[in-house]
Amino acid sequence: MKKHNFNAGPSILPREVIEKTAQAILDFNGSGLSLMEISHRAKDFQPVVDEAVALFKELLNIPEGYSVLFLGGGASLEFCMVPYNFLEKKAAYLNTGTWAKKAMKEAKGFGEVVEVASSADSGYTFIPKGYEVPADVDYFHITTNNTIYGTELHADPQVEVPMVADMSSDIFSRPVDVSKYICIYGGAQKNLAPAGVTFVIVKNDAVGKVSRYIPTMLNYQTHIEKGSMFNTPPVVPIYAALQTLRWLKAQGGVEEMQRRAKQRADMLYAEIDRNKLFRGTVTAHEDRSYMNICFVMADEYKDLEADFLKFATEKGMVGIKGHRSVGGFRASCYNAMPVESVQALIDCMQEFEKNH
Numbered sequence: 001m002k003k004h005n006f007n008a009g010p011s012i013l014p015r016e017v018i019e020k021t022a023q024a025i026l027d028f029n030g031s032g033l034s035l036m037e038i039s040h041r042a043k044d045f046q047p048v049v050d051e052a053v054a055l056f057k058e059l060l061n062i063p064e065g066y067s068v069l070f071l072g073g074g075a076s077l078e079f080c081m082v083p084y085n086f087l088e089k090k091a092a093y094l095n096t097g098t099w100a101k102k103a104m105k106e107a108k109g110f111g112e113v114v115e116v117a118s119s120a121d122s123g124y125t126f127i128p129k130g131y132e133v134p135a136d137v138d139y140f141h142i143t144t145n146n147t148i149y150g151t152e153l154h155a156d157p158q159v160e161v162p163m164v165a166d167m168s169s170d171i172f173s174r175p176v177d178v179s180k181y182i183c184i185y186g187g188a189q190k191n192l193a194p195a196g197v198t199f200v201i202v203k204n205d206a207v208g209k210v211s212r213y214i215p216t217m218l219n220y221q222t223h224i225e226k227g228s229m230f231n232t233p234p235v236v237p238i239y240a241a242l243q244t245l246r247w248l249k250a251q252g253g254v255e256e257m258q259r260r261a262k263q264r265a266d267m268l269y270a271e272i273d274r275n276k277l278f279r280g281t282v283t284a285h286e287d288r289s290y291m292n293i294c295f296v297m298a299d300e301y302k303d304l305e306a307d308f309l310k311f312a313t314e315k316g317m318v319g320i321k322g323h324r325s326v327g328g329f330r331a332s333c334y335n336a337m338p339v340e341s342v343q344a345l346i347d348c349m350q351e352f353e354k355n356h
């Protein structure tokens with residue numbers, strides 16, 4: 001039976017990315033060696049990093065003066081590296097969910113943290129608006145897509161201070177005005193590669209301004225200077241990321257990804273809103289994520305939750321159980337998600353409705 005992979009992360013990747021990476025694991029570039037057993041400094045590997053960096057810049061239209069880094073540690077380590085490198089006195093954070101809160105917690109160890117707005121009291125069911133960002137902060141931090149709660153900022157906020165963004169779960173799903181940011185980071189395992197590599201886009205002249213000592217490995221300057229080769233970078237996930245970047249370009253880039261994401265999301269939200277058994281959890285419809293589509297059973301059908309999960313699982317749906325802090329269901333529809341899989345889930349919801 002065909003499986004439809006709605007996993008939240010690690011998650012779906014284009015089939016050809018997996019095949020090409022598998023091939024390189026068996027034989028890298030016809031060298032007779034596996035990608036897993038070559039030096040990251042081998043002359044054949046440097047072009048992999050160089051092309052991945054170049055494609056990042058091309059696909060996101062990154063201006064001059066920025067570096068693209070491939071590091072370890074996940075987005076979670078960036079929660080600490082960002083304030084370590086950029087927070088001298090004060091930073092502003094928008095509290096839109098679990099990940100935003102974790103980022104804020106780390107920053108508090110480095111300076112004053114202003115929570116400009118929060119939707120915590122209402123279960124993170126919308127993105128706060130109309131907040132003010134103090135003009136004297138070192139940066140304003142946002143989480144562009146809230147993977148757990150299913151809300152998303154569909155455009156770059158308009159503020160007067162430099163921004164930092166966690167784009168773990170919506171990178172390459174829409175155009176971004178990178179010039180508004182001093183740093184954009186994310187774990188690769190949602191939209192780009194298998195787990196193990198973190199991407200960081202950093203503005204070169206924004207680093208080196210804080211007065212504290214920064215440990216070598218946590219200093220962006222180290223990795224900018226060494227082109228992500230200060231120590232051994234995660235070779236296999238970087239190779240897979242390159243295959244995804246090539247795939248993205250061949251498909252038509254971020255504009256095409258945005259078109260597909262909207263198409264998938266519109267289809268699924270329309271069914272959630274129509275089907276009497278279900279309801280969406282995000283109250284502000286304009287904030288509904290295109291990437292992580294969250295829904296629960298309607299109140300009068302609450303006791304059917306386990307039945308629907310079983311029914312959908314038997315029809316090949318994978319990973320639709322909601323995060324434990326939200327419950328219900330979450331269909332993660334990252335860039336590689338074919339519209340056929342979304343239709344298969346909709347068919348499931350309609351057949352289940354007929355049975356009840």
Ligand SMILES: *Cc1c(COP(=O)(O)O)cnc(C)c1O
Nearest residue numbers: 074075076099147166168169187
């Ligand atoms: C998954 C996720 C993280 C955590 O990523 P790790 O790489 O596991 O540290 C952080 N932020 C967001 C928005 C995420 O979706």
